[in-house]
Amino acid sequence: MDNDKSWSLIDVNDVDVIGLAGSALVECGTSLPVIQRRSDKMFCRFVVGSAPLQWSPANELDRLISEGRISPFDSPVPLLLPAGSPQAEQPAVIYLNQEFMTQADVTLPAEIDGFPCTWIHLPKEAVATSASCLPKSIAEKLLDEWAEKLLTKLDEHLSEERSPASVERMLHLADLGLCAATDKSLRWRLYLRYGSSMAPDRVRRTFDSFIQREFPDCKWDFYLSEMKDVQKVIGSRGPVAAQRSPLSPIANKLHNIALCRDSERSLVSAGC
């Protein structure tokens, strides 16, 4: 299998993850890991695939960091493999900053699905940012969990009476949710709330440049009607949904399941 080739070309016991390719441009996301051999300090972007890895000499690392092409960790971490799983999976560096952690109300897990998460600081970032190298599927699962939390918070705000401050906060939460979300259904639900939170004159432009490209079968009118429906449903719950009671996590979960089903039905009917 081609994907096995990249793994067979490295000795995981001789390799550390030293940073991520490119920059942490937004509050959270993933990027390819930059790995370095302990033996000769050569480094490369670790891309699992059929092409050979492009190793660069250690003395070039500082230049690439100074050009913003690599974001370094404050110390190297081992490249871990998921126990019992095939080696073919692409690893990804997941990162999130303090702003995201505060808004999404998340903490850094020590492990996910039995896979240990070693969190490391990205020292070049203006806002405190943590990162961990995980199998891509696990990194995306974590991002989607965080996006789901933001979605729940958003719905609490959508049920409240609107003020300029609350609209601004909803837009920020939806924006952060989209930065995190990778699952298609979750992204659709966030886009519905993102549109609801934006100044009305700006929605069409975002729809044309981003939403329709992700959901090519979704027409403008359908998006508008879905947005309206979601607002109506959430609004009809009134302030009850916004008030946190001891049962609210369960209520929120049920609420999300219902909305998710609504949304999936919408996606199916839109042919998305």
Add this chain to the structure above:
Amino acid sequence: MFFSEKRLMPALSGLQNQMSMNPTQRESFDRNEAHARKIAKMVHLVHVSSTNEVSFDELLTEPPHSIPTSDHASYCSDATRRAEDLLGLARSAYFYAGRACPAFGDLALAFEPSIENGHTVSVSSIDTGGLVHPKRYIKCEVAGTDEDAARIEFGKDCEVKGSDWRGEFARFLAGYFEPLADYWKGRPAYEDPEKVFTLGDDCRAWTFEVRFAEPQLILDRVAWTAKKSQLELLRRKQAAQPVAVPGDPISVLDQFLNQPPLNPVGSDVFCEELESWIMTKVGV
């Protein structure tokens, strides 16, 4: 003789002789030459953007909306300007023939060959900055007691003379890559006299560097790809733009976004995606 060897770059000046000694190389050259010509004629020029002190959206939205030349103090490093001075090259905007080099960054742009029209273009068969950098990023065996001086001479020789760089690129592809897709997916199949192709793993040792003496308009791109986070950032920037009223010019950001990225949700392997798109377009 199938081409003049007098004014050719090092990898091509010895090619005829190499092929006379290596029938396999001659055979693959003959078999691939016509296809290599087609590829070379169409191959796109690629630029990978990094975020140093100037982010991509700033480059895009601020005049002159261009990929700058190395005159730009923060977009290009002092090392780049030093290499230009050593090799007698003008301050330049840097592109690579068909390859996303270096692949570290956040967004990649591809341009049609026609962007060369009306511009001053110079080309080398190697990443010049990597060759003459004091830390000698690209490995090679060059003759002379003073290796730095020998590298500079070699770097000067690697500049493609004349205006038909795509013709020489075709001969370079046919002469050294078997199959031709290995220019993207592998490495040269045959050794060159200076062992640039065999001593290291870095594709910049065999990727054609194309330099423009003028900044290049970003909107001239024919394809682009980016990481998901870069797309989220562009979405955010677009949403923050003032609301347009009838008669307003379309903003540069909107013009840029009018062309969809190759992957609408972005990808960590955006460089590989752009290279695959180029390979398909040029018929590899």
